Amino acid sequence: MRNEKLTIALGEGSKMFTLRATYKYVDGWGNMYESSYHIQNLSIDPAQAQEKARAYAEKRDMPLMDTSWVFDVNTFDIERKSKEELARLKAEKEKRIARAKEISAKIQMNYHTLMWGYFMAQSCRKFDDLQKVANVAELDTENRVTITGELVHEKEYYSDWGCVLKGIFLLETGQKVFGSVPSMKDQPVNIGDVIQFDAKIEKPKDFDGTFYFFKRPTKAKFISQVKEVA
Incomplete structure (x- = not known):
């Protein structure tokens, strides 16, 4: 089992405190490496982030590395969007998705039309070939x-x-x-x-x-x- 420790890190483009678990492991050649994985977002407020991290560590009985540094981080520049702005962005996203589906449908239709045209051209060419030899005797396959x-x-x-x-x-x-x-x-x-x-x-x-x-x-x-x- 990995010996994991909890640590507070910056995530979401350095706009939020996040909780991560770090651990060390040895590869097949005996080399030691350190890695980590995301657990959860905490808060944009240093005090709240520290409180949530400590609560998680206590509940999971996991060691938490030093968190005092969070109070030295500058205030995060997070753009607050109004409900109207969020609604507009959502509408624009849905419009882009609808447009993408429309283009995809046209591509599919054009593909099927192209394949139908190719099949018809092949069929017509085959028909023409058969017409040319309709009254021609079959080749001798005995001698x-x-x-x-x-x-x-x-x-x-x-x-x-x-x-x-x-x-x-x-x-x-x-x-x-x-x-x-x-x-x-x-x-x-x-x-x-x-x-x-x-x-x-x-x-x-x-x-x-x-x-x-x-x-x-x-x-x-x-x-x-x-x-x-x-």
Whole structure:
């Protein structure tokens, strides 16, 4: 149990006497420290503060450190506010809180509107994609086929076996295929390049009529390139 002692201190921005309990403790490395914690506010009057501190110490049977210094402290400069002033300050505070809630509500509404707009844009884009391929035959998923498409997106994927560059190719039919970007004899494939290659096509489990996977691309060649090769 900590060996605590009571002491009078200055609190509330040095505008009031407060009662604190001080104690010493040792940390895990054997170092001694001193700390304290607030118990209660006492008074702005030195005599009343001393009286309350002594009463608390007697009731709790705790030692009270010297309190004579409180009579040497200058009179506290406490601004006394009228009931009207307090009411005005309270009204201003409530007004600020109401304004903050109003702004928060608008932010929430704008967020939901933004997300709704994003969802609608995605839905419309998806609808347009489906319309483009509505009368287009599905890709052959039984045999290896020759694919001609433009690289529209690429991303590097890292694993324990190294780095693999995968990409999405947009076909002239509006369909898209995703898989490992074919090797082009030390020539990089850039976004916008159109290449032709053979691969095995697969449908994803959530097939939407437009998006496919491809595996084991071979016999790749450029049809057109965005950047000239030196």
